[in-house]
Amino acid sequence: MRKTISYAKWGYIFLIPFVVIYTIFALIPLLETFGFSFLDYTVSQGAVSSIRGGGGDTIVNNGFCGLSNYIKVMKSDGIFNISFRSTVVLWLVGFIPQIVVSLLLASWFTDIRLKLKAQGFFKTVMYMPNVIMASALSVLFFSLFTKSGAIDDLLGGPDLLKNEWGARGVVGFINFLMWYGNTTILLMAAMMGIDTSLYEAAQIDGANPSQVFWQITMPLIKPILAYVLVTSMIGGLQMYDVPYLIGGTQGNPNGVLKTLVSQIQLGKNSSVGAVSALSIIVFIVSAILGFITLKIMDDQSIKTRYGKKKKK
């Protein structure tokens, strides 16, 4: 068994590509972002290039400025504060219907008495919006809901995208459409793991479907519900394509569609220091959420056995 030891170096060798590339393209940029967040660092667009960096830019770096970037973005009218609120609202508008519909569908699909037919077909149809380019879906909805677009015409021209809650509703609906199939499939996987004898026992005891759902299904799928919730939050933090293509750079109307990530895109060539501070806060929040996800997965003993030293 001493032979095993001599193979150890291959483990390190095969890890080299991952470690090198991760360091260059993720770790170093993250550390740089962290560094920028303490600098009074701005870029002014030069006359030469109007869209992005290059020859005409002037970089103004006044050096270390302590926590002032963080204080600036966290103020009540700071970019983090405002866009964090917008992002959370947009996420909720999509997530609430999504989880309700997905729970309902998953419990129907897995109901041993309902025996729904054509499940594969329905699942295929419901998952489809998830693989389609979010940008295309958003531009399509934009053209349907914009002034004198199809839906706008149909409703008699309320111009929903100019209304704060109308615009939020459209973004939420697109997010719902993209993710309800995915959530349904995840919840189904969890529900199918439940021991059917529990359902049979409940049936004998005369429990009605809603009792079965609340007393048996819900408690037993709690871990995956938590997983869906937390991963959806992480996804929500990264929301960009949909609100950006509906509301443009300024997240119209009134900036309610301006998300955290769109601030990063917006500030990449101007307020680098402030946007870096915002990035670091996003990093911390998602790291906490990621840690919770990991804990949930750990409880489900999904983290596999690689965590422990394996005996051969």
Next chain:
Amino acid sequence: MARIEGIAGENEDQMKLKIRQGIAYVVLVILMFVSLLPFYLLLINATRGKVQPGIKFIPESLFFKNIGKIFSEDYRANYGNFLKSFCNSIFVSAVSTVLCVYFSALTAYAIHVYDFRLKKSVHTFILLVMMVPTQASAIGLYRMLVSMNLTNSFIPLTIPAIAAPATYFFMIQYMASALPLEIVEAARMDGCGEYKTFNIIVLPILKPALAVQAIFVFVSNWNNLFLPQMLLDDANKKTIPVVLQLIKANIDSNPMTADAGLMNMFMVLAILPVVVIYLLLSKNIVGGVSLGAVKG
């Protein structure tokens, strides 16, 4: 089981069940229409003219005219060569996919097969960073690439795919169930080198996992807007989502010149590859969704 109950009770039960079934099917059919309608409207709108008032369910005759517009001089002047953008997207997505699945499998193989001191720490580290969004470090990456003059390059859009924690996680889970260490040991007995064992013996065993991940990685790269939009401003380097974003931005700034027919045709072409992939492989895709997650 329900033998104890009377006939009447059973009939009533049957009735209730039928009603519940009915409701379920109605809701499912409604959701089916809601999910498919956008794509149908997109297709119809791609056959319509510049201005598209109201909703239409029957195609008009301008399908080929709109395709022609995408390859016109006018389009090229505004948004660059369509075929070029399309090929850029194909190139970026394909290269990322190959790099991502191959190296994620290799990384997972290193942790799965070998025993070494940092094994546990590396595995835990990768799982920890799995949930960290790339956008959090994007500003640092962007300024770094600007200073290296690498913004209009495909390197930052493809090479980072080598280090993909989520794909790694999927691969290592798959290996735990499908790759017994005895196979590796048998290969060693036969004098097969370690790297060769991975390429010739292990990769074919992993084929189902590689295929599922390849689909997901390709699709997500094809649809990716954030990083390409941040980096690419050379018209010859733009990918499809970046051009779509430009078309939309043009409408915002100048609604008078908007051409809805052209825009919808562009979107039809933009989603076409993924729709084709999905129709061919939907079984694998839908089946792969729950594999990377928690088991209930």
